[in-house]
Amino acid sequence: MQDQTDPPTGVVEVVERSLELFVTDITEALPKVLAGIVFLVLAGLLVKLVMFAVRRVLARTLPGEAPVYRQFLSTIIAVVLWFAVALSFLSVVGLSELAAAIGTSAGFVALGVSYALSGMIADAVAGVYLLRDPDFNPGDEVTVGDVSGQVTTIELRKTRFAVDGDTVVRGNAEIEKKWTKRGEPSDTGATAD
Numbered sequence: 001m002q003d004q005t006d007p008p009t010g011v012v013e014v015v016e017r018s019l020e021l022f023v024t025d026i027t028e029a030l031p032k033v034l035a036g037i038v039f040l041v042l043a044g045l046l047v048k049l050v051m052f053a054v055r056r057v058l059a060r061t062l063p064g065e066a067p068v069y070r071q072f073l074s075t076i077i078a079v080v081l082w083f084a085v086a087l088s089f090l091s092v093v094g095l096s097e098l099a100a101a102i103g104t105s106a107g108f109v110a111l112g113v114s115y116a117l118s119g120m121i122a123d124a125v126a127g128v129y130l131l132r133d134p135d136f137n138p139g140d141e142v143t144v145g146d147v148s149g150q151v152t153t154i155e156l157r158k159t160r161f162a163v164d165g166d167t168v169v170r171g172n173a174e175i176e177k178k179w180t181k182r183g184e185p186s187d188t189g190a191t192a193d
Helices: 011-061 067-092 096-116 118-132 172-177
Strands: 141-144 147-154 158-163 166-171
Touching (some): 011 067, 067 096, 096 118, 118 147, 118 166
């Protein structure tokens, strides 16, 4: 009988040794794979529960807002949660180094994307503020820079104004920096004859 440390000499011995190593590797990896599957099931249930709670909270805190804003926020939260679950799964099955590499790479990609989309992000953040501002509503007469007109729609990234029969569109970041609400008629009790 051949010693296990000696290299195999025949084709049959090579196949037998390969099968033994394969079965040994599968048997050693099976507990980690099962733990990973159990983790995914539990994490999936937890993410579903958290997302249900997030949607309920968003519906209560932003009741008058368009559903697209609530969906936008809940989608961002869901992506972050599922990404964390994926990295944790890799760690559970014994691929911690891969999880660390993917996490680091994703951080650099997110940094690049956020830099590239900084204008869009600034408009979106300003849009949320404008939508929540009780002094800035559709129908209001405002002045933004060189434009004076009536606010027709406020969207996440842009606001539309009616100016002399034309529609003027401005980015919300530009508007949020400096806008002035034009005076409303005061109720002085004077009547026209």
